[in-house]
Amino acid sequence: MSLSPTRREEYEIPPQPLPDFKLERELPAWQRLWQQGWLRKSLILLVLALLWELAARYQGNDLLLPSFVQTARAFVEGIGSGELLEKVAISLSVLVKGYLLGIVLAFLLTTLAVSTQLGRDLLSTLTAMFNPLPAIALLPLSLLWFGLGENSLIFVLVHSVLWALALNTYAGFLGVSETQRMAGRNYGLKGLRFVLFILIPAALPSILAGLKIGWAFAWRTLIAAELVFGASSGKGGLGWYIFQNRNELYTDKVFAGLAAVILIGLLVENLIFASVERITVKRWGMQR
Numbered sequence: 001m002s003l004s005p006t007r008r009e010e011y012e013i014p015p016q017p018l019p020d021f022k023l024e025r026e027l028p029a030w031q032r033l034w035q036q037g038w039l040r041k042s043l044i045l046l047v048l049a050l051l052w053e054l055a056a057r058y059q060g061n062d063l064l065l066p067s068f069v070q071t072a073r074a075f076v077e078g079i080g081s082g083e084l085l086e087k088v089a090i091s092l093s094v095l096v097k098g099y100l101l102g103i104v105l106a107f108l109l110t111t112l113a114v115s116t117q118l119g120r121d122l123l124s125t126l127t128a129m130f131n132p133l134p135a136i137a138l139l140p141l142s143l144l145w146f147g148l149g150e151n152s153l154i155f156v157l158v159h160s161v162l163w164a165l166a167l168n169t170y171a172g173f174l175g176v177s178e179t180q181r182m183a184g185r186n187y188g189l190k191g192l193r194f195v196l197f198i199l200i201p202a203a204l205p206s207i208l209a210g211l212k213i214g215w216a217f218a219w220r221t222l223i224a225a226e227l228v229f230g231a232s233s234g235k236g237g238l239g240w241y242i243f244q245n246r247n248e249l250y251t252d253k254v255f256a257g258l259a260a261v262i263l264i265g266l267l268v269e270n271l272i273f274a275s276v277e278r279i280t281v282k283r284w285g286m287q288r
Helices: 029-034 037-059 068-081 083-115 117-130 135-146 150-174 178-186 191-202 204-229 238-247 251-279
Strands: none
Touching: 029 037, 037 068, 068 083, 068 251, 083 117, 083 150, 083 191, 083 204, 083 238, 083 251, 117 150, 135 150, 135 204, 150 191, 150 204, 178 191, 191 204, 204 238, 204 251, 238 251
């Protein structure tokens, strides 16, 4: 009696065609539009403008609260005359100088902190001392040391950028995994090259967060400083434009200056920082 199993004849079943159906249900047009971030943000701005207009009409006092239409008219007139654009250019030129200098100093300080124990002690001590100190509180000393000019503004801007960026950058460096550090050492990277090619790319989300915070601190510090002591080197920026029109009771121009501050903040956030995040950390899968 044979114990071997009975062999079956091989055969092939041809696959049947799949019925026609869609794997994903197509969304309605309004849902596809709602998924666009720019549309949602624009709708929020329109709602805020409408609430502003209604509140101004209910108030009924243009000196206290001009309407959105009046402010928009003053804004367009300021752009058309070139006065508002000139003030914005003056403020942004000072801001860029102080912001870039603060970035360089923060990079040098954090590089020293990740390289030596003395650097870490120096960073922790200086940030504990100066980070809680408002930048505008240094304005009297800045005027005493550098005089009434651009250098005084740059000094307070560097203070507003340096500590927030240094803290975020150093926290990002500490969060770099040991695997990435070992990979860099295996390639023989040390010192500045180790920071540039290993730590900075791995800590980029924290660095970008620090850059955003530093930008916000620097922008509002600059406007506040210009409001306090006005023009620098015979030229006034956007803060001085707001202050001067407040003295002359042109409230619509005051709100137009404030609108310019807000619009510049929105443009920097949604064009510059959002673009950098999209082509770096989001593209690399480091951020959703």
